[in-house]
Amino acid sequence: MxxxxxxxxxxxxxxxxxxxxxxxxxxxxxxxxxxxxxxxxxxxxxxxxxxxxxKLEGFAYPQEADILHIGFIRDTREEVEALHARLCDDGWEVEAPCQTHGAWAFYFRARGGYFVEVTTRTPVRPQEAYRDVVR
Structure with a gap:
């Protein structure tokens, strides 16, 4: 699928x-x-x-960046840094990139209200990713 x-x-x-x-x-x-x-x-x-x-009836996005967001993956830390610099140069309010969940990432709020994450690949190990899943 x-x-x-x-x-x-x-x-x-x-x-x-x-x-x-x-x-x-x-x-x-x-x-x-x-x-x-x-x-x-x-x-x-x-x-x-x-x-x-x-269709909204009081809908609002949460204030926390990591609650509801869409994410884009870059291959390297340098690519994440370059996109961060482009956004800052164009006047976007963007938090500084940092290490998170084993990846180099940053978040920013789109004009539409939701958050966007830009990150390198996260080294997720299956035993960690699915440890709380009930089968």
Whole structure:
């Protein structure tokens, strides 16, 4: 089975679409005004950012970066640092990269309200990843 799409609520679909194109190389497939943008990555995963306010009824993203976020993997620590520098140079408020879960990573809040993580690969060992899973 393959994950084929993610749909996120966005406070600013136009800014988020531009961010995903500029920093993460996604390509825009469809734009529906300021209410929705559909993008795709190099592997075919579709990311939808929407602003369907009629469906919200008090919805708010959590304040903590690690609770609800989407993540992008870079091959090296230097690539993480380079993207961090680009974002900072362009005026984004981005926390400093740090060691987390065995990887080099940082988080920042997208204009749409959710968080984005940029990280190197995490060395997850199966016995640790699934130790609390009840079978």
């Amino acid at each position: 393959k994950l084929n799409h993610i749909n996120l609520y966005s406070h600013d679909t136009e800014a988020d679409r531009a961010m995903f194109e500029r920093y993460f190389g996604l390509q825009t497939l469809v734009v529906r005004g300021s209410t929705m943008a559909i993008l795709q990555d190099d592997d075919g995963l579709v990311l939808i950012v929407n602003h369907f306010s009629r």
